[in-house]
Amino acid sequence: xxxxxxxxxxxAGKDLRVEWRSRVVSNQVVPFAALMMVMFxxxxxxxxxxxxxxxxxxxxxAMFSLLVIVQRAFAVETADGALDAxxxxxxxxxxxxxxxxxxxxxxxxxxxxxxxxxxxVLYDTHLxxxxxxxxxxxxxxxxxxxxxxxxxxxGLAAGAKGRETLLPLLMLPVxxxxxxxxxxxxxxxxxxxxxxxxxxxxxxxxxALFAVAFGIGGTLAFGSLIDE
Amino acid sequence: MEPAVELVDVVAVLGAFPVLAGATLRVExxxxxxxxxxNGAGKTSLLRLCAGLLPxxxxxxxxxxxDLVHDRTAVRTRVGLLGHANGLYADLxxxxxxRFWGATVxxxxxxxxxxxERMGLADRLADVSVGRLSAGQRRRTALACLIARRAELWLLxxxxxxxxxxxxxxxxATLRSAAVAGATVIVASHELERAxxxxxxxxxxxxxxxxxxx
Numbered sequence: 001x002x003x004x005x006x007x008x009x010x011x012a013g014k015d016l017r018v019e020w021r022s023r024v025v026s027n028q029v030v031p032f033a034a035l036m037m038v039m040f041x042x043x044x045x046x047x048x049x050x051x052x053x054x055x056x057x058x059x060x061x062a063m064f065s066l067l068v069i070v071q072r073a074f075a076v077e078t079a080d081g082a083l084d085a086x087x088x089x090x091x092x093x094x095x096x097x098x099x100x101x102x103x104x105x106x107x108x109x110x111x112x113x114x115x116x117x118x119x120x121v122l123y124d125t126h127l128x129x130x131x132x133x134x135x136x137x138x139x140x141x142x143x144x145x146x147x148x149x150x151x152x153x154x155g156l157a158a159g160a161k162g163r164e165t166l167l168p169l170l171m172l173p174v175x176x177x178x179x180x181x182x183x184x185x186x187x188x189x190x191x192x193x194x195x196x197x198x199x200x201x202x203x204x205x206x207x208a209l210f211a212v213a214f215g216i217g218g219t220l221a222f223g224s225l226i227d228e
Numbered sequence: 229m230e231p232a233v234e235l236v237d238v239v240a241v242l243g244a245f246p247v248l249a250g251a252t253l254r255v256e257x258x259x260x261x262x263x264x265x266x267n268g269a270g271k272t273s274l275l276r277l278c279a280g281l282l283p284x285x286x287x288x289x290x291x292x293x294x295d296l297v298h299d300r301t302a303v304r305t306r307v308g309l310l311g312h313a314n315g316l317y318a319d320l321x322x323x324x325x326x327r328f329w330g331a332t333v334x335x336x337x338x339x340x341x342x343x344x345e346r347m348g349l350a351d352r353l354a355d356v357s358v359g360r361l362s363a364g365q366r367r368r369t370a371l372a373c374l375i376a377r378r379a380e381l382w383l384l385x386x387x388x389x390x391x392x393x394x395x396x397x398x399x400x401a402t403l404r405s406a407a408v409a410g411a412t413v414i415v416a417s418h419e420l421e422r423a424x425x426x427x428x429x430x431x432x433x434x435x436x437x438x439x440x441x442x
Contacts, residue, residue, distance in 0.1 A: 001305060002334055014317070014328050021357070022319040081313025088279055088315075089377060090304030091332050 004219075007095025008102060015073060015103035024072055025107050033065040033111055037118040050123040052193050055186035057123070058115045059142070059179050065111055066104075066146055066175075067168050070154040073104060078158050083226060093223020097151055101218065105147035112139055131189035134200045138189060141207035142182035148214035149175050155225050181206040230293050232257050232381055232412035233278055235438075238287035240277050247273035249436035250287070255414060255429075258407050262427035263416040270436040271416035272311070275383040278414065279309040292380055305333060308379030310387060314370035318359035322349050322369050325358055330376030343375035347402065364395025371402055382406060382413045400426045 002010070019025050040057045044050050050057075077083035086096060119125045127135070153171040157163040181203040187193045188200025233255040240248040248270050255261050263271045276282040278291050280300035289296040294303040316325050323344065330340040344350040347368045353361070358369060367387065374382060382403070388396050396419075403413050403426060415427065432439040 002332065007332070010328065010331050014320070014324075017324060018317055018319045021321075076317060076319070079318060080316050081311065082315045082317060084311075084313065085309075085315025086332075088281060088304060088307075088309045089329070089332055090280075090301060 001090075001092075002095070004092055004095045004098065007092050008098035011096050011099025012102040012106075013099075015076075015100060016106060018076055019103075019107060025069060025111070029065050029068050029072075030111060030114055032068065033061050033115055034118055036061045036064065037115065037122055041122050047124060051125060054119045054123040054125045055190060055192060056179075056183045058112070058119050058186065059182045061115050062108065062112050063146065063172070063175060063179060065115075066108060066150050067171065069104060069107055069111075070150040070171075071164060071167060073100060073151075074154045074158040074163075083155075083158060087226055093226055094219045096226070097155070097218045097222035098215075100154075101144075101147045101151040101215070104150055105143050108147060109139065109143050112143060125190055125192065128189070128191045128197070131191060131197050131200070134185060134197055134204070135189035137204045138182055138185040138200070138207065141204055141211050142178050142185075145178045145207055145211035145214060146175060148211060148218050149178070152214060152218040152222065152225075155222055158226075177210055178207060181210070229257055230290075231255060232259070232292060233414070234288075234290045235277075236288045238277065238289050239285045240273060240282050241285050242273065242282070246285075247282070247436055248277065251433075251436060251438045253431065253438050255412060257412050258410055259429060260403060260407050260413040260415065260427045262430045263414060263433050264418075264430060265433035269433040271433050272385055273436070274433060274438075275309060275311075275385055275414065275416055278381065279307050279383055280304045281309070305377075306379065307381045307383060308374035308377060309383045309385075310370055310374065311385040312389065314366050315373070316358045316366060316369055319357060321355050321357055322361070322365075322372075323354040325369055326372045326376050329373035333377050335376050335378065339378075340376050343372045346375060346405070347372040348398075362395075363390040364392060364398065367391060367395065367399060368402070371399070371406075375406070380411060382411055384413065384415045384417075386417055386419075387415060388417060388419045 041050060149171060153167060157167040157170060160166055185200040185203040188195040188197055231254050233253060235251055235253045238248050238251045239246060265271055273282060280296060280303045284297045291303045292306050326344050327340050341350060344354060349368060349372055358366060387399055391399060407413055
């Protein structure tokens with residue numbers, strides 16, 4: 001039997017190949033996220049306000065886009081019974097969880113970079129040299145946390161009726177700490193809302209703790225979750 | 229050689245409803261067995277139990293030498309269950325799908341190619357997206373995935389559904405060659421005439437119990 005890590009690489013590679021061939025994230029989700037950033041600018045319509053709230057808007061747009069990516073990641077699995085087939089084939093749930101989360105994290109990371117770029121262009125936000133390491137850590141920990149939560153709740157909702165509306169209801173409240181932590185840390189990294197770089201590091205601890213907790217919890221629980 | 233499937237007085241329930249009520253069945257290796265019976269008789273439940281998806285409530289059940297009462301998950305990597313869905317990824321090509329499913333058991337590139345060749349998928353269809361295939365071609369791809377996964381016991385639920393005459397002939401030929409190659413095949417089907425001519429033995433399932441028909 002293959003190791004959990006081997007299964008993870010296999011599943012992640014398959015998910016990224018599905019995206020490469022279908023281009024759903026690049027052709028639909030990225031434009032959706034960019035459009036959200038433009039709509040935020042229309043709604044707030046004030047340079048000073050936009051500059052101050054830019055980190056929060058980036059992470060809100062990332063979370064809403066994540067919902068679409070997670071729905072898509074599990075629609076691919078359930079459309080022709082592939083998730084059931086994986087379960088029947090005895091493929092380890094932990095490997096499926098880690099693989100899907102890694103593929104999700106890769107797609108989300110690219111999307112977040114585009115959102116940050118959009119914030120710089122549209123909201124007149126600036127990167128500060130001293131904040132780059134903090135920003136990188138924020139992106140790493142928040143992306144992993146969101147990916148683990150998204151995969152766990154995506155799997156939970158995959159077999160349920162009304163999964164399109166159920167997923168946001170389940171996932172958004174749980175992911176709220178990531179939204180708060182990532183926003184505060186990004187504010188500190190970008191120097192907005194009067195924050196300094198040193199204010200951001202405690203939030204990295206929260207984000208890392210969240211990612212580790214959901215990473216371990218999801219790895220242990222996912223097999224039973226899809227087996228039920 | 230031990231039988232592929234040996235069930236003795238097996239009871240299985242789904243919720244509070246007994247789906248198998250004292251089923252006894254023995255299937256030898258390389259047999260092709262047809263399960264027939266009315267809707268709700270327990271055919272699908274029997275297949276799911278053999279695949280290790282349904283717990284054994286009472287009785288004894290051994291599949292490919294694995295005791296399902298004590299560890300029903302251990303048999304899953306050796307069994308291929310094909311229901312109404314094919315378990316394929318529509319955006320991936322035929323080759324990608326077979327390669328992926330083969331890789332779940334560590335199959336080599338040669339094994340994957342051999343599986344595609346056996347199902348007539350190695351040439352012009354290999355690089356076609358599964359979403360663009362006909363129902364018959366998808367079925368063949370799903371069977372190639374079972375071969376690549378080295379499934380020793382094939383559990384097929386209504387495999388002829390949705391196939392045209394040519395597709396059905398191809399499927400029958402595939403199942404016969406799989407049995408010759410050493411796989412054991414259990415088919416649940418309403419297409420009695422077709423599946424009956426394919427099977428080496430017909431088993432009647434009624435009310436969760438099993439009666440030998442021939």
